[in-house]
Amino acid sequence: MLAVHFGAGNIGRGFIGSLLAQSGFEVVFVDINDELVRILNEKKEYRVLIADKSGTEQVIRNVSAVNSQKECDKVIHYLTKADLVTTAVGPNILPAISTILAEGLRQRLSANPKPLNIIACENMIGGSTFLKEKVFEKISEEETSLFERNYGFLNCAVDRIVPNQKHRDPLTVVVEPFFEWIVEQKNVVGDMPQVKGIQFVHDLMPYVERKLLTVNTGHAISAYLGYDKQLKTIKEAMDDEEIRSDVQKALSESGAVLVKKYGWNENEHKAYIEKIIQRFTNPSISDEIVRVARSPIRKLGAHDRLINPAKQYYSLFGEVPVGLTKGIAALLLFDYQEDPEAIELQETIKKAGIEGALLQYSQLETDHPLVSVIHQQVEWLRDRE
Ligand SMILES: NC(=O)c1ccc[n+]([C@@H]2O[C@H](COP(=O)([O-])OP(=O)(O)OC[C@H]3O[C@@H](n4cnc5c(N)ncnc54)[C@H](O)[C@@H]3O)[C@@H](O)[C@H]2O)c1
Ligand SMILES: O=P(O)(O)OC[C@@H](O)[C@@H](O)[C@H](O)[C@H](O)CO
Numbered sequence: 001m002l003a004v005h006f007g008a009g010n011i012g013r014g015f016i017g018s019l020l021a022q023s024g025f026e027v028v029f030v031d032i033n034d035e036l037v038r039i040l041n042e043k044k045e046y047r048v049l050i051a052d053k054s055g056t057e058q059v060i061r062n063v064s065a066v067n068s069q070k071e072c073d074k075v076i077h078y079l080t081k082a083d084l085v086t087t088a089v090g091p092n093i094l095p096a097i098s099t100i101l102a103e104g105l106r107q108r109l110s111a112n113p114k115p116l117n118i119i120a121c122e123n124m125i126g127g128s129t130f131l132k133e134k135v136f137e138k139i140s141e142e143e144t145s146l147f148e149r150n151y152g153f154l155n156c157a158v159d160r161i162v163p164n165q166k167h168r169d170p171l172t173v174v175v176e177p178f179f180e181w182i183v184e185q186k187n188v189v190g191d192m193p194q195v196k197g198i199q200f201v202h203d204l205m206p207y208v209e210r211k212l213l214t215v216n217t218g219h220a221i222s223a224y225l226g227y228d229k230q231l232k233t234i235k236e237a238m239d240d241e242e243i244r245s246d247v248q249k250a251l252s253e254s255g256a257v258l259v260k261k262y263g264w265n266e267n268e269h270k271a272y273i274e275k276i277i278q279r280f281t282n283p284s285i286s287d288e289i290v291r292v293a294r295s296p297i298r299k300l301g302a303h304d305r306l307i308n309p310a311k312q313y314y315s316l317f318g319e320v321p322v323g324l325t326k327g328i329a330a331l332l333l334f335d336y337q338e339d340p341e342a343i344e345l346q347e348t349i350k351k352a353g354i355e356g357a358l359l360q361y362s363q364l365e366t367d368h369p370l371v372s373v374i375h376q377q378v379e380w381l382r383d384r385e
Contacts, residue, residue, distance in 0.1 A: 001023075001024055001083045001084075002025065002026050002081055002082050003020040003025040003083065003085070004075075004085045004086075005027055005028070005030065005086045005088070006030045006068075006086070006088070006097050006101075007029075007089035008029035008033070008037070008040060009031075009088065009089075010162035010163070010164065010165065010173060011158065011160070012089075013060070013171065013173045014162040015121075016086050016181075017063065018048050018060050019181070019197045020086070021060045021063060022058075023195045025062075025083070025084070025193075026064075027062065028063075028064055028078045029064070029065040030068045030075050031066075031068070032067060032069050034067060037067045039170055040063060040065035040171065041065055044064060046063065046171035046172060046173070047172045048173055049172065050174075051174050051175060051176050051282060052177045052284055053284075068097070068100055072100060072103075075104060076103055076107055078104075079100075079104025079107070080104060080112050084116070084118075084119070084193055085116060085117070085118040085119070086118075086120075087120045087121060087122065088121045088122065091122045091124040091298060094120060094122065094127065094130055094134060098135045101131070102135045102138035103138075105147060105150075108150075109143070109150065113150075114190060115149075115150050115152065115189035116189070117152040117153075117154055117188055117189060118151060118153050119153075120153075123158070123212065124304075125155075125208055125209070127156070128153040128154050128155045128156065128187075129155055131153060132153035135147070149189075151189060152187040152190075152192075154184055155183075155187075155204050156182060156184065156208075157182045157204065157208040157210075157212070158180070158211075159181075159215055160175055160178060160179035160180070161175070161178075161279060162174075162176070163286060163288065163291060164287075164288055174284075176285055178275075178279060181195075181197050181198050181199065182198075182199050182201055182204065183199070183201070184201060184202070185200045185202055205262075206264070209261075212305050213254040213257065213258060213305060214251060214254060214272065214273060215276050217251065217305040217324070218273075218280065219292050220292065220293070220327060220331070221243075221246060221247050221327030222243055222244075222280060222292070223237065223290075223292035223293035224330035225237060225242075225243045225246055225247075225327065226240070226243060227289050227293055227330070227334055228330050228333055228381055232288065232289060233286050234287045234292055235280070235282070235286070238280045238281045239281070247280075248323075250321070250324045250326070250327050251273045251323075252323070253310075253321035254313070255270070257312045257313050293334055293336065294339055294341075295339070295341045296334045296339070296342055297344060298341065299331060300331060300345070300357075300358075300362050301362065302362050302363045306324060306327055306331065307328065307364065307370075311364075314368075314369060314370060320369055320373045322373065325373045326377050328374050329381055332345070332354060332357065332378050345361075354374065358371055
């Protein structure tokens with residue numbers, strides 16, 4: 001069994017690649033980082049360290065890598081042979097990988113009749129559907145029906161905190177013990193190979209929204225409020241009483257949306273939130289605020305972790321959710337100079353103001369009731385500095 005996985009980064013090695021290898025797949029990572037590709041090919045294995053008291057160490061074997069910028073033919077060859085394709089490159093990179101994926105899938109049509117499932121493991125709603133759209137933009141009308149028949153793009157929700165890594169061995173990856181990989185059954189083609197840890201569901205929406213609008217909402221708010229207080233790690237942010245209570249407030253707001261919309265049991269959802277807060281404060285993990293806060297423009301998107309629950313809360317309950325809007329206000333102050341999206345965001349705010357930025361990146365009309373509250377909270381956070 002062969003799995004081709006795009007993105008040999010934190011989640012690629014620490015979560016998806018590791019489960020695939022443990023399920024008996026040979027895993028070929030596709031990446032553009034030359035050094036990473038070289039070392040993976042040299043060692044053919046790496047270590048995953050579980051960040052808990054047990055300190056368990058897993059050795060992940062039967063792995064190699066190819067560079068998609070320099071070895072296109074190899075990537076296409078592996079795509080024609082693969083039994084499963086997965087990605088963990090980041091939502092903004094999916095359009096970039098769609099070109100080589102489309103070519104690989106095109107050549108596979110004549111080389112291998114076996115249907116193939118493709119799973120984009122990214123923090124976004126409908127990641128695989130988005131990747132499919134990008135792939136389908138690159139194929140002809142005649143190819144469309146063949147692609148529809150042969151290739152299944154399965155949406156999923158992935159959850160495991162994998163911080164940026166700092167080890168002498170550049171392949172080693174520390175991960176939290178918890179993980180969840182929930183895949184939507186409905187678009188599966190052919191025989192989906194068995195992968196340890198995958199849970200199949202008929203309707204993914206309740207699960208993907210529960211994950212994104214709880215784990216990632218809480219994470220983002222702790223990161224932006226933590227950055228505002230010049231803290232360095234998520235644990236430091238969560239140890240700050242004010243931030244912890246702001247995160248709890250925001251999660252009770254997004255929780256109210258999820259409970260009302262999907263009928264999750266209220267007490268079980270409270271326990272889900274509690275568990276997530278414990279995960280954020282795991283003493284065996286040092287997760288940098290600037291990693292969790294990365295790509296603020298993406299995180300300001302209308303369907304992403306902050307604006308999405310805030311809008312849904314307002315529509316369902318007719319009130320502005322002040323915990324969520326405080327997180328959005330803190331995001332708008334995120335000016336980390338090593339994050340190109342933070343630089344662009346600050347330039348936009350300088351030129352077009354808070355209202356202009358919210359209109360441009362979140363499609364929030366200026367007269368939407370959320371906007372004036374977010375603006376006031378930005379002023380409040382600024383004045384406090
Ligand atoms: N780290 C986490 O805790 C976590 C948890 C759940 C989901 N995710 C999601 O997983 C995805 C990856 O996140 P990550 O933390 O592993 O990021 P990362 O930066 O550690 O890894 C991304 C990898 O993709 C590679 N890459 C970039 N452009 C590429 C291209 N054109 N072709 C092939 N590879 C390319 C990079 O070189 C890097 O190795 C994101 O969507 C993220 O939201 C992350
Ligand atoms: O990966 P991002 O940038 O969408 O979000 C940053 C973190 O919140 C995220 O990587 C979490 O660690 C992860 O989603 C936990 O499952």
